[in-house]
Amino acid sequence: MYAPRVNSFETWLAAASTLIAAEAAPPLVDWGDTDGIESLFAASHAATPSASTPLDLPESLRQRLEEACCYLGKERWSLPYRVLWRCLHDDWAALLPGDADGSPFARRERAVRGAAHAMKGFLRFQERPTNTHSPRFVAWYEPPHDVLQAVARHFAERMGNNTWLIATPLGSANWDGKRLAFGPPLSKPAQNEDLIEALWLDYYRSTFNPERLNPGLMQAHLPGEQQRNLPEGRLIPALISEAQLGQSRQSRAPLPSIAKNATCANGREARLSLGNELENCRRCSLWEHATYPVGGSGPINARVIIVGEQADDHDDLIGEPFSGELGRFLESLLNAAGVAREEVYLTHAVKHFRFESIQLQRRYRAPTPAHINACHYWLEQELAQVPALAIVALGRSAAQAVLQTEVPLPMGEAPLVMPLAEKRVFVTWHPAYAQKTANPQARTAAQAHIVASLRHAWQLATSLQH
């Protein structure tokens, strides 16, 4: 039988290392922690086997053991030793929450983490008059577990070079502006109310919404013992009873007449060639979930019009066609064709982005003929306003929209040219297809086809206009 007595994680780990080396199975070790009291006051000089080399543990296991050892209660040291013993004998289920040891072990880790988190939130500093000695801020707190060390590091990060002292029944932590030092337990400092605390109480009273009174929910988050430690705790009973009274005589006065013609700060908007009308388009349902309708952009006297399928995610956010990644890709194709982006008129067959929400992401969906037809009203106006004789339709939807008929996609390398009154429509692939389709040969062919179509369209337009 072994009877080590330890009082901190470090001493526990040293003792555990020795015991493991001596192959002392958990039932043979009495840590003196069966009733959960002596663990607080255990003296480290008690009988332990002679020291051996400390265990070399994986860091994650070491951290978990250290956290669980902060737990104050029955079997404070025995349970972590059992878990450690089993892990070192390759029984890693000991760490799983479904396991007979793993379950209480995980609960302890949670309790310790919860206690540290609560202390970070519910500890209150009092400010001492600046003319007295440091520390300037002092706090008293009674954590249910041994979390002072972890929490003190948090406050060292938080308080900058303000000096402070945190006292607990188990020990104290002191920050002098440069170093963190741990010391013996200190007694509770005297409470003194001050102006800022009075303001805090004002704030607490006013930010509470009596219409939503739910004391049970508050209680679940802020149990009675925490309430007692907080300056605002003493306001709670009165706030609850006032709210209960108030609920029964809640009344609603009639509305004073609403003044019309308020200043509506709504300056920056619509720089679309199609004007405000497009802004308010309700020709199909796509407007409802859109940010912007995306009208065309480019010179009104452009020689070539390029028609894409529909606004994409990025276009929708800023209201410009081909504004995102796809736009950059199209620009590279235009460059390859020797055409400057600024000289062509770019637009989409469908002005709003059609998508579906999958896993909280907007995923592209192809527009239906109904969307294309509804939006043709706008495309028609653009084709009439921009007197270009060459139109490049990118993809099937664009071609359908421009030509108002079912069009086959191009086969082979030669540009596919269709007449539209005196204009010529070059039907080619959509750049998204040319960029993303899986087959690399199809990708290259489609890119080449788009470039050739753009080049021919540009040549045709410039030759006709000369």
Added chain:
Amino acid sequence: MELARKLEILSAAAKYDVSCSSSGAPSRGSLGQAGLGNTTGMGICHSFTPDGRCISLLKVLLTNFCVYDCSYCINRRSSDVPRARFKAEELTQLALDFYRRNYIEGLFLSSGIIRSADYTMEQLTRVARSLREEHLFRGYIHLKTIPDADPALIAEAGRYADRLSVNIELPTEASITRLAPEKKVVTIKRTMGHIRSHIEERQGERRAPRFAPAGQSTQMIVGADETDDHTILNTAETLYGAYHLKRVYYSAFSPIPAASSLLPHQAPPLLREHRLYQADFLVRSYGFSIKEILPAPGNLALDIDPKLAWALNNRAQFPVNLNTAEEWLIARVPGIGVRNAKRIVALRRQRRVCFDDLIRMHCQMKKLTPFIQTSDYFPRRDSVSSEVLRQSMVKQQLPLFPFGVV
């Protein structure tokens, strides 16, 4: 006016904004440095009020003077409430004093619209800038963004704030037109779009100036109009997708003093708000789609939670064998959460999962038994009708306990 009185007026005016989260900020601290404050990414609640909500931030308006007349808002132009305005220095001092005493994690600052959107946004940004640059404050700052403000002002606000938010206010355009005549859905959405673009620029370019690292959120008022949960959730889903919001907050319409006659006379049950949060949570963390949770127009069931409702409507998916099913499917079992689903999968790598393991993991046993199989538990399939199950479950539903208080 006395500072205490201003604080009283301007915090009472801000309490209808439900978000008080201080999470999602990057890790930073002030160890041994001039200045003050740290953030770790995890929010910290510093107190709870008797409405069950946490206080994490000093949540105030800069002023409750407002030129708008939104009928659901207590600060609307035509409302007969006392008005006040903080001086920027007063507010920064107050925030720092509260912070040093560990009352708060930071500041949540909003404002009524005074003079113009741009002017108001400038005033808000000034406070944030002063906290960051003059006082070297490294705690959390949440700034409300004024929808019509100049994008350059929003870009500046994003440099100082951890989180920006623009409230969508109401779930449909028709309701906004009726109840908030000066606001427009498109401008609200466009502002969200700007913020998303800024955040993404920052992600693509490490040297770009810092921009709202804790992302953006929004708030929707529930029950001030006739909109059903189906529409509300679809609007939320769209907003999440389009603007990559961190959170949509649902705020059950809270009757305000001297309310407009356009508003309903009764507050919606807080339970409805709670069910919306549950549904929202299922979408964000469990991979449910709104279509699955609420396939047709209407409201969520109030008597049972949306996950149980889904399971009862999809009995063909059950029972789920916990020793073979995929993790995402296990997480869809009523009474088993994401965390326990992970644990079950980890455990079964070691050995077969049995019924008692679930008890040890503190799963909600009464809820889950009709829906699972383990190595030692095989319920008869479909022996009890969903309607009967539902009746028995209703009695066991947990008391009101909203998600996401931090």
